Amino acid sequence: MNTDKHWYLFCYDIRDQKRWAKVFKIIKGYGEHLQYSIFRIRMTKKQLEKLRWQLTSIMDVEDDLMIVKLCPTCAKRIIDSRDGAKWKQDVPSFEVF
Amino acid sequence: MSINITNEGFFNSHFLAEKTRDNPLIRVMALHALAYCERLFYLEEVEEIRVADANIYAGRRLHEGLDKGSKKYTLELASQELGIRGKVDYICTNAGELIIYEHKKGRSNKGNQAWPSDYLQTTTYGLLVSEHFNRPVKELRIRYHADNKTIVIPFDLNKAKNEILKAVKRARELRSCLQRPPVNVPENLCRTCSLAPVCLPEEEHFAAEGKEKPVRLFPAEDERRVIHILEQGAFISKDGYQIIIHLPDGEKKAISTAHISSLVLHGNVQISTQTIHFCAANEIGIHWLSYGGHYVAALQRGAGFVQRHHRQYDAFCKPFFTTLLIARLCQAKVENQLKYILRLARAKRSTPVQNKKTLEATINAIRHEIKAIARIEKTLSKADDGDIVEYDKLTGEMRGHEGRAGREYFKALACILNLEKDSFLYFDGRNRRPPRDPFNALLSFGYALLYKDCVAAIQAVGLDPCFGFFHTPRSTAYPLALDLMELFRVIMWDMPLIASVNRKQWRKQDFEITGKQVWLNKEGRKKAIILYENRKKEKWKHPVLKYSLSYARTIELEARLLEKEWTGSPGLFARLRLR
Ligand code: SF4
Numbered sequence: 001m002n003t004d005k006h007w008y009l010f011c012y013d014i015r016d017q018k019r020w021a022k023v024f025k026i027i028k029g030y031g032e033h034l035q036y037s038i039f040r041i042r043m044t045k046k047q048l049e050k051l052r053w054q055l056t057s058i059m060d061v062e063d064d065l066m067i068v069k070l071c072p073t074c075a076k077r078i079i080d081s082r083d084g085a086k087w088k089q090d091v092p093s094f095e096v097f
Numbered sequence: 098m099s100i101n102i103t104n105e106g107f108f109n110s111h112f113l114a115e116k117t118r119d120n121p122l123i124r125v126m127a128l129h130a131l132a133y134c135e136r137l138f139y140l141e142e143v144e145e146i147r148v149a150d151a152n153i154y155a156g157r158r159l160h161e162g163l164d165k166g167s168k169k170y171t172l173e174l175a176s177q178e179l180g181i182r183g184k185v186d187y188i189c190t191n192a193g194e195l196i197i198y199e200h201k202k203g204r205s206n207k208g209n210q211a212w213p214s215d216y217l218q219t220t221t222y223g224l225l226v227s228e229h230f231n232r233p234v235k236e237l238r239i240r241y242h243a244d245n246k247t248i249v250i251p252f253d254l255n256k257a258k259n260e261i262l263k264a265v266k267r268a269r270e271l272r273s274c275l276q277r278p279p280v281n282v283p284e285n286l287c288r289t290c291s292l293a294p295v296c297l298p299e300e301e302h303f304a305a306e307g308k309e310k311p312v313r314l315f316p317a318e319d320e321r322r323v324i325h326i327l328e329q330g331a332f333i334s335k336d337g338y339q340i341i342i343h344l345p346d347g348e349k350k351a352i353s354t355a356h357i358s359s360l361v362l363h364g365n366v367q368i369s370t371q372t373i374h375f376c377a378a379n380e381i382g383i384h385w386l387s388y389g390g391h392y393v394a395a396l397q398r399g400a401g402f403v404q405r406h407h408r409q410y411d412a413f414c415k416p417f418f419t420t421l422l423i424a425r426l427c428q429a430k431v432e433n434q435l436k437y438i439l440r441l442a443r444a445k446r447s448t449p450v451q452n453k454k455t456l457e458a459t460i461n462a463i464r465h466e467i468k469a470i471a472r473i474e475k476t477l478s479k480a481d482d483g484d485i486v487e488y489d490k491l492t493g494e495m496r497g498h499e500g501r502a503g504r505e506y507f508k509a510l511a512c513i514l515n516l517e518k519d520s521f522l523y524f525d526g527r528n529r530r531p532p533r534d535p536f537n538a539l540l541s542f543g544y545a546l547l548y549k550d551c552v553a554a555i556q557a558v559g560l561d562p563c564f565g566f567f568h569t570p571r572s573t574a575y576p577l578a579l580d581l582m583e584l585f586r587v588i589m590w591d592m593p594l595i596a597s598v599n600r601k602q603w604r605k606q607d608f609e610i611t612g613k614q615v616w617l618n619k620e621g622r623k624k625a626i627i628l629y630e631n632r633k634k635e636k637w638k639h640p641v642l643k644y645s646l647s648y649a650r651t652i653e654l655e656a657r658l659l660e661k662e663w664t665g666s667p668g669l670f671a672r673l674r675l676r
Contacts, residue, residue: 029338030355044320047355049154056161094630096325096623097342097350 005091007075008048009068010039014059022058027051034080042091122175123268125183125221128261131268132214133286135278140292143272144404146559150291156202159242169198174225179258180265185222187234195234197222197252205241211248215239217264219250220257227254275404277664287314297657300642304666313644315654317636321358325626326366327619329388333360333368335375357381359553363622364388382553389616390545392574395552402559405660409560412663416488417480419566422662422670423492424474426567427499429671430583431470434506435463436675437587441513441595452512459509466502470495503527510591514598521605522598531614536598538608538615539625543590544582546629550649551578551585554656584655584671589648593632602628641672 010027014020014037024033030051031041043051048067055065070078078087123142131138140146168188175182188196199219206212211219219237227233237250271278280287280298287298299311326333330345340357342350354375359382362368368383376383376396383396413419442456473491507527516523524536532538555562555577565576567583597603607621617625633649646654651673658670 025337029353031353043355044151046149046151046154047320049151049158050149051355053154053158053161056158092322093319093634094323094325094626095352096626096630097328097331097344 005042005044007070007072007087008041008043009066009070010041010051011066011068012037012059013064015062016060019058019060019063023055026054026058034082122177122180122182123265125181125185125218125225127268128181128221128264129214129218131264131271132217134282134290135267135271136280136282136296137290137292138268139271139277140296142268144277144402144559146292146295148291148295152202152289153291159200159202172226172229174229176225176228178228179221179224179261180269181221181225181261183222183225185225187222187226190235195226195230195232197226197234197237199237199239201239201241202243203241204243205239205246205248208244208246209248211239211250216250217260220252221261221264223252224254224257224261227252275407277404279665288312295657297661300658300669301661301666303642304661304668310643313642313646315644315646315657316650317644317646318634319358319647319649321356323359323361323630324352324357325361325363325630327363327622327626329365329619331366333362333366333372335369335372340372354379354381359384361386361549363390382556384549384553386545386549390542390622392545392548392552395549395556397556402561405559406561408663409564409660413564413566417477418663420488420491421474421477423495423567424470424477425671426580426583427470427495428467428474429673430586431463431467431499431502431506433584433587433675434502435460435467437592438463438506438509438513440675441510445513445515452515456509456512459505459512462505463502463509466498466505469498510595514595521608522603531616533613533615535603535605535608535610535615538617539594539603540590542617542622542625543594543629544586546626547582547585547589548574548578550633550652551581551656554653555581557653558656558660560656560660581652581656581659584673585648585652588673588675589632589652590629593628597628640674640676641669 008031010031012023014023020037027033027039027041030043030047031039034040041051052067059065076088080087127138127142130141168190169186170189171184171186173182173184186198186200188198190196197219199215199222201215216237216239219239223234223237233254234252236252238247239250240247280296280301284298287293287296290296290298293314294316297315299314303311324340324342326342328344332343334341334343335354336351338354339351340354340360342352344350360368360376361384363386365388373383373396375381385393385395387393438456438460442460473495477491504526508525511525514522522534522536524534527540528534528537529541532541552562552575555575560577562575562577563570565578565580568574568576568579570576602624603621607617607624609616609618634647636645636647637651638645639651639654642654655670655673661667662670
């Protein structure tokens with residue numbers, strides 16, 4: 001089982017408010033909300049497939065989903081006016097509060 | 098080839114209490130597993146170990162996303178006569194003919210055939226539908242999406258019935274048995290099997306045939322992360338698919354649940370019932386530790402370990418078996434202690450003469466104990482079943498050797514660290530409950546963290562932590578967790594701790610000293626947790642299996658290898674050594 005992780009941009013266009021809210025809630029369980037319908041997520045292939053499966057059951061044919069996989073170098077080159085630094089940092093393997 | 102699971106998903110029976118009485122209906126997907134590999138069937142359907150991987154989710158998405166055309170119907174069917182149940186997709190043609198239609202994400206078999214497991218699955222659907230409508234279906238169609246092939250199989254009711262009844266009979270035989278069937282399928286099937294990280298087929302071959310080096314199907318790193326909450330008065334709740342940590346100063350931290358492997362609550366930290374339910378349903382562990390670092394409780398979900406516990410009890414009732422395990426465990430522990438001392442001694446050039454002498458004496462003493470344990474192991478392995486062996490006496494002797502070696506080891510550590518008597522970290526031996534000096538407080542706290550991970554690993558593997566083989570039953574700690582821990586004390590805590598002491602990372606302000614007792618305070622605990630967690634994610638090469646993985650994963654691996662000692666491929670547990 002491969003546990004390698006990559007950055008992904010998840011962009012969607014959903015024509016119905018209710019569905020939009022459901023999709024939003026699910027993706028929040030995976031990553032960080034960047035802009036109106038854009039998330040950034042760092043995950044394994046398995047997590048990606050699980051997320052796509054969860055979304056399929058909600059989204060309609062008229063909705064769109066675009067997934068951009070970023071290689072490590074691309075991720076570091078992202079220009080982000082709000083917080084460019086976070087793209088360069090490693091994701092922690094544990095957290096202490 | 099991949100194993101597809103339909104979106105029927107993991108069936109949750111509302112009638113758990115009734116399950117043991119009647120012969121339960123077998124899911125059609127279980128027959129699919131049975132045709133793929135009997136061991137897979139056993140692991141999933143009998144032991145109820147279910148692991149989803151990328152392929153399985155992709156397969157579910159395929160089913161979810163298919164055009165639900167007008168002529169396609171889905172039915173949930175069960176047949177008492179056949180003893181099976183399942184959710185079926187079928188088509189009714191204009192001419193009124195029934196056709197079973199099944200989608201698979203992978204490739205077809207050689208471009209013109211269905212795989213045996215898919216064949217058995219669709220045949221079963223054919224039978225269910227035929228019985229339901231009281232007329233036979235016309236044909237089975239399996240569409241393989243990866244190579245875009247549709248395999249059409251004419252349906253023969255009598256032939257199908259014979260085949261399915263045979264499979265159901267076999268499934269029931271396996272169900273009533275306590276032993277896992279052996280690994281007995283071609284390697285390529287294992288490579289795409291989602292249960293390989295639990296089954297460890299390569300390690301099994303390695304144990305049996307002494308192959309060069311097993312392929313690693315066991316994940317090298319944790320996919321998700323541990324969250325420690327140290328802040329007293331913090332409150333944990335859930336919002337949608339996020340965990341929210343409410344800190345006492347009003348600050349809130351949100352963490353996506355997909356990335357959490359476990360929550361460790363230190364002391365006075367509250368957690369909502371909804372969060373606990375969510376964690377149980379999503380395989381997120383929860384561990385409660387006291388403020389001082391004592392293990393209090395863990396979240397343990399449902400039953401489902403019945404066969405594993407039975408096998409474990411059976412094995413631990415055989416004194417020959419457990420005494421031999423003890424010998425190997427003690428050897429592993431003491432040899433690792435010795436190797437670490439030798440390594441430290443090599444690295445340190447300027448040791449005062451007086452210390453050098455003590456050091457040499459302790460090293461010799463440890464060597465002596467190792468030899469004594471090795472002798473016992475030899476006697477044991479030569480003994481025949483009929484021989485009268487005084488197991489209790491041997492166990493007692495080994496405990497003595499291990500204990501003496503441990504005391505010498507700490508003496509040697511003190512010697513090598515060579516701290517001044519007035520240094521706040523000065524120590525002259527191990528003491529605990531409660532620790533009496535800062536160094537011992539550090540040792541105790543780190544071991545508590547390690548203990549928590551050993552309990553978690555034992556839970557993940559599904560063994561009963563109450564039954565150990567080396568540690569005596571006491572109600573204050575799980576004996577099996579303490580047993581497993583012996584392999585890791587040096588590697589996972591002593592080593593990073595000594596390194597941090599040498600780097601002068603500790604300050605007197607990290608400790609709370611009250612009379613004769615010493616504890617770490619919040620800052621100190623935080624430092625210790627960071628040190629320990631960083632160690633866990635470091636990778637090393639397993640000296641026996643020869644593949645690299647993180648220390649965190651190594652604990653679970655050793656727990657799985659331990660179970661293999663009594664499930665057919667012994668010889669791999671407790672062989673890990675420092676270089
Ligand atoms: S890994 Fe191989 S032997 Fe084990 S369950 Fe899967 S297919 Fe069967």
